[in-house]
Amino acid sequence: MAYTFIASLSALVLILINIDLFLPNKASVFPAAKEYRWFLFGVLVFHVADLLWGVFYANKLPLALSIDTNLFFLFQALSVLLWARYVFRYLADDDVVHRIIFGLGVAFFLFQVGALIANFFTPVLFSVDLETNYVPGMLRYVALGVQIFMFFAISVYALVMAIRSKGAKRARHSAVVAFGVFMAAAVVLQIYDPLMPYYSIGYLLGICALHTFVVNYERRAAELELNQTKTLVFTDPLTGVQSKHAYVDVEAAVDEKIVNHAQEPFAVMVFDLNDLKKTNDEKGHGAGDDYIIESVRLICRTLRDSPVYRVGGDEFVSILTVKEYDLRYDLRKEFDGHVDANLAHGGAVVSSGLSDYNPDEDQTLRQVFVRADTLMYSRKRELKKRAS
Secondary structure: OHHHHHHHHHHHHHHHHOHHHHOOOOOOOOOOHHHHHHHHHHHHHHHHHHHHHHHHHHOOOHHHHHHHHHHHHHHHHHHHHHHHHHHHHHHOOOOHHHHHHHHHHHHHHHHHHHHHHHHOOOOOOEEEOOOOOEEEOHHHHHHHHHHHHHHHHHHHHHHHHHHHOOHHHHHHHHHHHHHHHHHHHHHHHHHHOOOOOHHHHHHHHHHHHHHHHHHHHHHHHHHHHHHHHHHHHOEOOOOOOEOHHHHHHHHHHHHHHHHOOOOOOOEEEEEEEOOHHHHHHHHOHHHHHHHHHHHHHHHHHHOOOOOEEEOOOOEEEEEEOHHHHHOHHHHHHHHHHHHHHHHHHOOOOEEEEEEEOOOOOOOOHHHHHHHHHHHHHHHHHHHHHHHO
């Protein structure tokens, strides 16, 4: 029963480490995911045929063993074909070598099907007698030899490409190398001992390597790319503070907490740059950008622990929570003091308005923002009057 146990274990590990890929309508984030999923299904049906082979052999059921052996060879050929198809799609170089690999997979599948048909008339692939003795035929050794050549050749090619490549391309070729080495070794052992499930063991080790190289690596790479994209989208390229996209996300999160009565106290501080248009018109947009950067430095020097968002060309907003919420009036006074000094000495002039969240009245962050914005415009009129 050791044969059945090993084949069953191989099938179980295959399912457990790839359970999400077997689920219907499960989105996958790595290249050739569809081809990989089909390959896994091909290996799974092979494992089923293999474990049943052990059951029928151990229980001396010659007819069932003969039928299952036909399925064993058929699913073996199918899994090799699906592997070649996956390699062709996954490496995605679309060169002559990959087309040859896929062509070998198709040729081997057709050869195995032809051998199974011929075996009905004469035992060229295998035979099972009434005593449940399994006798390998000559074409079995030919088929296994072809597979050794295929897995070894693919591994050598992928190893050369891995050495020459970097990053994701190297990882993908390394995955192909690892799988091919395990399978080539397993097929060699299978030649010498047909009564042990070395082929299933090869798939067990090879797919574990694939899961490490392919699934885990590609998912981490996709997550990293997503995070990098999110960072770019959520960061204002000129000032380095967070963008309007980030503010929209935060606004939605705060609104949800307000609805669920889970929002902690906070205040909104709105900022608007005075005379940015004048600076752009008179000195150019380069000077205008410098003015924006200087203004943001002034804001961030005051609000060290609260995120600052650029929500317009000359408009910024910050949501004050925890420590800076408790110090909000002191911080506003400090900021206005810096602005008053700049007004006198020719530095950046930024109008500001501060408003607190009132849980008894406010149903959205927008309501707090509007009050702060109104106070900001009052401050702006005051500063313009003093500058004139």
